[in-house]
Amino acid sequence: MFERLIGRQRSGEKSDAELHEAALKGSGDAMAALYRRHGGLVYRFTLRMSRDSSIAEEVTQEVFLALLSQLDCFDSQKAALSTWLCGIARRQLWKHLGRFGDAAAAEDDAAEAESTEDSPVTWVLRQEAVATVRDGLDELPLPLKEVIVLCELEEMTYEQAAMVLAVPIGTVRSRLHRAKARLAELLRGNLVNAGGEKKC
Amino acid sequence: MLMKPTGNLDEVMAELRQEHRTVEAPAHLELILSAETEAKARSIEREPVNRIWAWGLSFALLASIAVVAVEWARHRVHAPEGRQVQAEEHVAPAPDPTLGSKAADTRSPKQAGELTVVRHTHARVVNDDAGRTELNVSNSQEPLASEEASLGDFVALPASEGLPPVSAISLVRMRIEQSALQQYGLEVPAEAAPRTLLAEFVVGEDGLPRAIRIIP
Numbered sequence: 001m002f003e004r005l006i007g008r009q010r011s012g013e014k015s016d017a018e019l020h021e022a023a024l025k026g027s028g029d030a031m032a033a034l035y036r037r038h039g040g041l042v043y044r045f046t047l048r049m050s051r052d053s054s055i056a057e058e059v060t061q062e063v064f065l066a067l068l069s070q071l072d073c074f075d076s077q078k079a080a081l082s083t084w085l086c087g088i089a090r091r092q093l094w095k096h097l098g099r100f101g102d103a104a105a106a107e108d109d110a111a112e113a114e115s116t117e118d119s120p121v122t123w124v125l126r127q128e129a130v131a132t133v134r135d136g137l138d139e140l141p142l143p144l145k146e147v148i149v150l151c152e153l154e155e156m157t158y159e160q161a162a163m164v165l166a167v168p169i170g171t172v173r174s175r176l177h178r179a180k181a182r183l184a185e186l187l188r189g190n191l192v193n194a195g196g197e198k199k200c
Numbered sequence: 201m202l203m204k205p206t207g208n209l210d211e212v213m214a215e216l217r218q219e220h221r222t223v224e225a226p227a228h229l230e231l232i233l234s235a236e237t238e239a240k241a242r243s244i245e246r247e248p249v250n251r252i253w254a255w256g257l258s259f260a261l262l263a264s265i266a267v268v269a270v271e272w273a274r275h276r277v278h279a280p281e282g283r284q285v286q287a288e289e290h291v292a293p294a295p296d297p298t299l300g301s302k303a304a305d306t307r308s309p310k311q312a313g314e315l316t317v318v319r320h321t322h323a324r325v326v327n328d329d330a331g332r333t334e335l336n337v338s339n340s341q342e343p344l345a346s347e348e349a350s351l352g353d354f355v356a357l358p359a360s361e362g363l364p365p366v367s368a369i370s371l372v373r374m375r376i377e378q379s380a381l382q383q384y385g386l387e388v389p390a391e392a393a394p395r396t397l398l399a400e401f402v403v404g405e406d407g408l409p410r411a412i413r414i415i416p
Binding site for chain 2: 023025026027028029030031032035036039040042043044047048057060061064065068126129130133134137152153154155180183184187
């Protein structure tokens with residue numbers, strides 16, 4: 001157990017390329033370290049896009065297994081591993097969504113963030129706004145939704161998102177702009193409704 | 201005052217981002233992936249051995265196919281020759297009734313340069329219960345036409361010393377010019393048209409011909 005823990009600590013210090021090479025040679029610890037480092041990104045992305053935890057788990061597993069089988073595809077000199085994994089995840093996800101449709105129900109299992117600084121009314125209004133944006137995000141078309149997830153929620157750069165989506169950077173910018181405009185419009189409408197209800 | 205924090209999309213998005221980042225990947229996938237990685241490595245280690253077996257089996261299969269092909273080709277080459285010999289035998293003319301005995305030299309058939317040996321086989325002359333002399337051919341692959349013939353079908357050459365002992369005689373079949381029969385003491389009419397005959401000679405152990413038969 002101690003050796004395994006030491007191995008993880010050591011493998012955690014290695015670069016993605018070194019861990020990838022070790023995983024190709026059959027190191028389960030290296031693969032585990034890669035998963036701990038990038039699994040969250042892949043899982044969050046697939047979960048947000050599919051709104052189905054079982055699909056997200058399946059796609060995440062397929063993505064990391066693809067890391068073992070598609071030896072010649074990943075080039076650490078050209079792209080970061082996280083970007084490459086997200087690209088694979090996106091392709092696998094589109095296959096699943098094509099197979100199962102987009103009828104999966106949203107599973108809202110996110111923990112509610114508590115705020116100690118705001119007043120109760122402010123906190124409630126903020127939570128309503130977050131819920132509105134979250135729901136609006138789910139209503140967005142998939143090309144706009146994935147740009148929001150990558151650039152806003154995962155804070156990828158335009159270049160990284162363009163590599164994941166395999167589109168030009170200008171396309172990423174325009175999609176992001178359109179997506180934000182829709183969400184802002186949705187948010188304004190929600191506020192107007194909330195203000196009207198409040199007046200009543 | 202209350203509208204400001206909720207009306208800014210960037211602030212809402214930051215809140216959503218914080219919420220989004222709380223989601224973690226399932227821990228059980230780590231164990232599955234680790235086990236899959238090690239299993240795949242083991243299968244890759246076994247791959248060279250499997251590849252050697254695959255190459256060996258492929259080579260053995262190709263070698264077997266090659267041997268069968270060679271044997272089949274050899275069979276195809278030899279089969280037409282057998283039919284050709286039989287055809288020649290059918291074309292051979294009937295023995296000339298005008299042939300008769302005549303004193304001649306005792307040269308062996310091979311010494312007659314113009315003769316062509318068609319087939320050579322060992323035979324034995326045996327006497328059956330009825331006192332008839334039968335000729336048995338030991339080479340049974342392609343039986344001669346004389347295999348069923350008795351020795352009485354043969355005409356003893358005039359200068360021969362009679363039939364050799366039955367222990368071992370040789371039978372020589374050859375294509376021979378009709379005029380060459382004179383060399384063996386047989387009489388050939390001068391007006392007979394030149395043609396080639398298929399003949400069988402009974403040859404003794406000394407290599408000298410003793411009897412002849414014209415194969416129809």
